[in-house]
Amino acid sequence: MxxxxxxxxxxxxxxxxxxxxxxxxxxxxxxxxxxxxxxxxxxxxxxxxxxxxxxxxxxxxxxxxxxxxxxxxxxxxxxxxxxxxxxxxxxxxxxxxxxxxGAYLERELALIKVRGSGEHRAETLRLADAFRAHIVDATVESFVFEVTGKPEKIDSFIALMSPLGLVEVVRTGLAAIARGAEGM
Known part of the structure; x- marks a missing residue:
């Protein structure tokens, strides 16, 4: 063809x-x-x-x-x-x-499960803090973080968690709204 x-x-x-x-x-x-x-x-x-x-x-x-x-x-x-x-x-x-x-706001939420023990556990927590990720579940073997923000921020957090023991990711999809006083 x-x-x-x-x-x-x-x-x-x-x-x-x-x-x-x-x-x-x-x-x-x-x-x-x-x-x-x-x-x-x-x-x-x-x-x-x-x-x-x-x-x-x-x-x-x-x-x-x-x-x-x-x-x-x-x-x-x-x-x-x-x-x-x-x-x-x-x-x-x-x-x-x-x-x-024009100007609009967009956000997404993700739940990210990461295995963590030893040195990786401390590094995982340090990076989560830098991304303002909230711990929504923790065990001695893993964490589940809640991360909100632009999709690029979530992508970056996921990329950093991959070598540390990323297990699973669930994303909500994008929520967006126009800026200003007018509604849809």
């Missing part, structure tokens, strides 16, 4: 992609009803788009609204397609590209 017809990460690989893919955080306000998450995820999978992070939670109980935060890496062309398709789903109220709209 010709190089220009090879898949590029887009389901529409028969046209050559010339733009660079970028990471974008989308915030989607939806009705909190059964099946909406499956419909959103189905939209991505049917078109071959990859989701890097996905979180969903009810945010306005009285109005039965939920917020879905989706992190994708896409070219500008594919990003427009993603946003357009999301806006067409019936229970979707609004779609915001937080990355493109």
């Amino acid at each position: 010709n190089a220009h017809l090879q898949p590029t990460g887009s389901a529409y690989f028969l046209t050559q992609e010339t733009q660079q893919a970028e990471r974008h955080t989308l915030s989607v306000l939806v009705d909190n009803e059964p099946g909406i998450l499956a419909r959103v995820v189905g939209l991505f999978s049917a078109r071959g788009y990859n989701i890097e992070s996905l979180t969903v939670s009810e945010t306005e109980h009285d109005r039965r609204l939920s917020r879905i935060t989706v992190v994708v890496v896409a070219t500008p062309k594919v990003l427009v397609q993603i946003k357009t398709q999301l806006e067409r789903l019936v229970p979707v109220h609004r779609v915001h590209d937080l990355t493109a709209e």
Whole structure:
């Protein structure tokens, strides 16, 4: 197959992609009803788009609204397609590209289990303190740390824990909100 017809990460690989893919955080306000998450995820999978992070939670109980935060890496062309398709789903109220709209805050939570004994135990605790990681469980053989922050901070902590006895990592996915006085 010709190089220009090879898949590029887009389901529409028969046209050559010339733009660079970028990471974008989308915030989607939806009705909190059964099946909406499956419909959103189905939209991505049917078109071959990859989701890097996905979180969903009810945010306005009285109005039965939920917020879905989706992190994708896409070219500008594919990003427009993603946003357009999301806006067409019936229970979707609004779609915001937080990355493109300006300043926003993002945080993630991770639980990280690390084996620890002897010298490694002391080094593990020292590094956890430097990252402001909280000990949520401790035994004579291991720790479970809770780390919150930007994904890059969590990635760095995990990388440092790997040679010290990293056992397991559980991440929540990204939560993000625009800065300023305006709501979604």
